[in-house]
Amino acid sequence: SQQGEEDPQALSIQEGENATMNCSYKTSINNLQWYRQNSGRGLVHLILIRSNEREKHSGRLRVTLDTSKKSSSLLITASRAADTASYFCATDPSSGSARQLTFGSGTQLTVLP
């Protein structure tokens, strides 16, 4: 079963615009992670936010976490054509199989030049 579900499934924007992707999950987490995947490649880690954090920034990325709603969002500001990729959230549960890292279905982002 997929723990995280991203929304929207696909997003197409113009270069320079902001892109927002959302992730919802079901169980208690230790942390939530966002990854990027270029077509046919492995995933690359972008940012990790712990359960006691509400917001985190890294360059043009901003991640928020609302544990009461079991949701997170990833904002990419001033998007570039090179940001075109699939973006996934992954949840690290706080109990049970504590090292089972579970991924969502992803958001396909297309940035048009």
Place this chain on the structure above:
Amino acid sequence: DGGITQSPKYLFRKEGQNVTLSCEQNLNHDAMYWYRQDPGQGLRLIYYSQIVNDFQKGDIAEGYSVSREKKESFPLTVTSAQKNPTAFYLCASRAFATEAFFGQGTRLTVV
């Protein structure tokens, strides 16, 4: 350079054959994972291992087997019991409660 290496990049399997995908890491990570990705889909967990000589089934373990004899290595065997093995396979490793590092993937095709 520290990292995680998957091989081969492309693999072709005949009907009824077992094939083994290699995954090696030199990051000194305890946990290792195998995921399957179908076109346009997310990652589904096949098996994971938290420590040498121990591993657990993920959501789609049927038709797959693994071993963890060394901390650095976590090979995945796709057996003949896996009826639809054509997919992109990703291996990852990580330390406890940290981010995962991924290999570049193996694309398996049944011919």
